[in-house]
Amino acid sequence: MSLNVSHMPDRAGVLRAAVKVAAILPPTPLLPLDVDGRTIWCKAECLQPVGAFKIRGAWHRLTELTQDQRSKGVVGVSSGNHAQGVGWAARRLGIAATIVMPTDAPRVKLDATRALGADIMLYDRPGGENRDQVAAELILETGATLVHAFADPWVIEGQGSAGIEIAAQMEAMEGAGPDLIVCPCGGGGLSAGLALACPEATIVPVEPVGWDTVNRSLAAGELVPVGADAPPTPCDSLQPPVTHALNLELLQGRIPYVATVTAAEVRAAQRLAFAKLRLVVEPGGAAALAAVLAGKVELQPRTVVVLSGGNTDPAAFAQVISTVD
Amino acid sequence: MSLNVSHMPDRAGVLRAAVKVAAILPPTPLLPLDVDGRTIWCKAECLQPVGAFKIRGAWHRLTELTQDQRSKGVVGVSSGNHAQGVGWAARRLGIAATIVMPTDAPRVKLDATRALGADIMLYDRPGGENRDQVAAELILETGATLVHAFADPWVIEGQGSAGIEIAAQMEAMEGAGPDLIVCPCGGGGLSAGLALACPEATIVPVEPVGWDTVNRSLAAGELVPVGADAPPTPCDSLQPPVTHALNLELLQGRIPYVATVTAAEVRAAQRLAFAKLRLVVEPGGAAALAAVLAGKVELQPRTVVVLSGGNTDPAAFAQVISTVD
Numbered sequence: 001m002s003l004n005v006s007h008m009p010d011r012a013g014v015l016r017a018a019v020k021v022a023a024i025l026p027p028t029p030l031l032p033l034d035v036d037g038r039t040i041w042c043k044a045e046c047l048q049p050v051g052a053f054k055i056r057g058a059w060h061r062l063t064e065l066t067q068d069q070r071s072k073g074v075v076g077v078s079s080g081n082h083a084q085g086v087g088w089a090a091r092r093l094g095i096a097a098t099i100v101m102p103t104d105a106p107r108v109k110l111d112a113t114r115a116l117g118a119d120i121m122l123y124d125r126p127g128g129e130n131r132d133q134v135a136a137e138l139i140l141e142t143g144a145t146l147v148h149a150f151a152d153p154w155v156i157e158g159q160g161s162a163g164i165e166i167a168a169q170m171e172a173m174e175g176a177g178p179d180l181i182v183c184p185c186g187g188g189g190l191s192a193g194l195a196l197a198c199p200e201a202t203i204v205p206v207e208p209v210g211w212d213t214v215n216r217s218l219a220a221g222e223l224v225p226v227g228a229d230a231p232p233t234p235c236d237s238l239q240p241p242v243t244h245a246l247n248l249e250l251l252q253g254r255i256p257y258v259a260t261v262t263a264a265e266v267r268a269a270q271r272l273a274f275a276k277l278r279l280v281v282e283p284g285g286a287a288a289l290a291a292v293l294a295g296k297v298e299l300q301p302r303t304v305v306v307l308s309g310g311n312t313d314p315a316a317f318a319q320v321i322s323t324v325d
Numbered sequence: 326m327s328l329n330v331s332h333m334p335d336r337a338g339v340l341r342a343a344v345k346v347a348a349i350l351p352p353t354p355l356l357p358l359d360v361d362g363r364t365i366w367c368k369a370e371c372l373q374p375v376g377a378f379k380i381r382g383a384w385h386r387l388t389e390l391t392q393d394q395r396s397k398g399v400v401g402v403s404s405g406n407h408a409q410g411v412g413w414a415a416r417r418l419g420i421a422a423t424i425v426m427p428t429d430a431p432r433v434k435l436d437a438t439r440a441l442g443a444d445i446m447l448y449d450r451p452g453g454e455n456r457d458q459v460a461a462e463l464i465l466e467t468g469a470t471l472v473h474a475f476a477d478p479w480v481i482e483g484q485g486s487a488g489i490e491i492a493a494q495m496e497a498m499e500g501a502g503p504d505l506i507v508c509p510c511g512g513g514g515l516s517a518g519l520a521l522a523c524p525e526a527t528i529v530p531v532e533p534v535g536w537d538t539v540n541r542s543l544a545a546g547e548l549v550p551v552g553a554d555a556p557p558t559p560c561d562s563l564q565p566p567v568t569h570a571l572n573l574e575l576l577q578g579r580i581p582y583v584a585t586v587t588a589a590e591v592r593a594a595q596r597l598a599f600a601k602l603r604l605v606v607e608p609g610g611a612a613a614l615a616a617v618l619a620g621k622v623e624l625q626p627r628t629v630v631v632l633s634g635g636n637t638d639p640a641a642f643a644q645v646i647s648t649v650d
Contacts, residue, residue: 026354026494026498029372032374047354051603169351173351274605278376278605278636279604280599280604280605281603311603314596314600314647315647318642322643
């Protein structure tokens with residue numbers, strides 16, 4: 001597998017990112033949740049200013065651009081959360097940002113990205129248009145820097161800063177770091193970052209059923225894209241067409257297994273987070289909790305579940321909490 | 326006005342409560358929120374384990390009971406949040422708890438209080454039954470200790486611990502304590518606690534329109550109960566029939582004014598907290614934010630709004646977020 005990256009992400013980079021993130025963002029809370037008489041800890045990344053952990057990687061990446069790179073702007077590709085992370089960091093640093101977003105992204109994510117001042121370039125995801133190609137053409141024209149949603153070394157290190165926070169919080173409360181971190185997984189940026197951040201912890205990524213490109217790629221030892229027959233999923237933030245060699249390289253041999261969750265399991269997790277944590281968690285953000293509730297992950301004494309995002313249309317959320325599957 | 330209390334709550338008591346609370350509960354986050362281009366800070370007390378700040382006062386009160394008092398149990402009177410606070414603290418300390426709750430309390434609050442192991446004694450609030458009398462008879466029978474929801478010296482000190490946290494968080498982020506704290510107000514326990522905790526800050530309590538017993542009592546200089554013609558309000562946690570001499574004594578001369586909010590203003594605040602903070606806030610918990618959004622409170626440079634609770638029935642919340650007034 002050939003990797004064409006400027007540097008391999010590493011734990012030193014994660015620690016550097018954690019310091020930069022801590023300077024502008026207070027730690028998100030690690031909230032206890034009783035699951036069948038056992039306490040697990042929920043890392044509420046949905047409480048970040050943009051409603052998702054993506055602000056971490058974007059901030060680490062954009063702050064390390066050169067002046068020349070900054071002047072030419074950045075391009076992101078995202079269904080919405082990475083978009084807002086890049087938009088937020090770009091606005092704060094005075095960098096022009098263009099985000100390539102699918103036409104079927106949730107309205108709240110399109111609106112929020114626009115509100116941050118980013119330009120949006122729509123592509124036809126349901127129609128099969130290739131988002132990477134749209135971004136590549138734009139970059140060729142402008143000389144802008146691509147900020148990949150999950151396969152960028154700095155983005156991975158930045159997402160890992162969540163793991164540094166988790167370790168510190170767990171240490172303070174329970175006297176030792178986490179044994180297990182269960183996290184939602186799209187392309188594998190957060191999973192890879194957490195793996196670097198917490199070398200002693202087991203990391204279990206969770207993907208939507210049928211959209212498990214990381215799972216299949218790890219099993220095959222090579223990139224396996226999502227099949228054309230992948231079922232519909234409410235997890236709009238966990239739908240990359242395929243993971244990346246960089247993520248695979250970092251996760252290979254480090255992940256005991258990947259769990260997959262159904263739409264109904266995700267809804268059940270959203271309802272529990274509403275009722276017991278008073279948190280708004282979007283479908284993709286609830287995937288890890290869904291896997292734990294469905295008994296698909298073997299709990300360990302100090303288990304952490306990442307609630308990775310909370311950007312969801314009110315009508316969709318209203319329907320989830322007012323129905324029982 | 327004659328006060329029949331064991332001791333006057335004071336700042337030393339608030340500080341003592343804050344130390345005890347900090348030993349078992351991590352601080353709830355102080356989240357930035359953009360309101361018309363200005364940043365206000367939202368104290369997310371809905372993220373407490375019982376979904377409301379009431380856990381603070383209950384913990385401070387119950388931990389200071391003597392062994393003899395503990396053995397005879399405690400009695401609380403509450404529509405649900407104080408109930409859960411007392412239930413949570415009692416379970417943790419191995420104390421028997423009975424809560425006098427109205428028949429029309431939200432189902433989630435009744436269920437959650439039962440789940441904490443407390444006995445529930447229902448009274449007919451819509452029918453005008455006197456809850457204090459129900460509690461008094463129970464106490465006469467059992468020798469249990471009353472834990473008043475807002476007029477107990479320890480409960481007031483305990484609620485004030487939120488102010489100590491706010492001051493520390495604001496100091497860390499902005500280099501100085503809060504100028505203004507806007508908080509939902511039922512009987513005035515939280516308002517009085519915050520007034521003691523943050524002597525430099527302006528405190529503005531917010532009550533539902535027509536249920537403004539604290540407002541009217543402060544204006545009259547004596548206890549003025551809620552009128553029989555008070556309109557319906559969704560703020561079930563802010564409906565005490567009348568405030569108490571102790572709260573009045575602590576608030577008199579300390580509060581510049583009290584704001585009142587309508588049901589529609591409360592719903593707008595719940596929707597904003599959903600969309601921008603990804604928090605589930607119950608109607609009463611959103612009252613202070615509602616007043617700020619409605620322009621009923623003059624903002625100061627470092628303004629804090631307390632989001633005091635998040636226990637709400639899913640069907641009710643679904644309706645709030647899926648409609649626009």
